[in-house]
Amino acid sequence: MAKMMVKVVEHGFSKEYQLYYVTYQVTNLDSKTLNILKERLEDPVLIKGDELFLTVYFEEKFYPFKSEESKRNPEDFLAREELEMTAYLLDLLED
DSSP, X not given: OOOOEEEEEEEEEETTTTEEEEEEEEEXXXXXXXXXXXXXXXXXXXXXXXXXXXXXXXXXXXXXXXXXXXXXXXXXXXXXXXXXXXXXXXXXXXX
């Protein structure tokens, strides 16, 4: 597998679902890895070519970008979220 890359591309509040969300773009996936993730992920997934877009919904108390610290250091929180999602996806692939 090529080096998987995870990037937060959008986050905020969904009026439609009345929940907070984070959308991740996952790139550098081969077709086998893409299919495994598509099967194993429970959250909404959109595939565009060889990219996977994953949207995770949160209740307000669990939303990572709601804290004061995340507002003071948004780059740190984006990086942390990307690392945590990368670790989660790698764990899914190991099962």
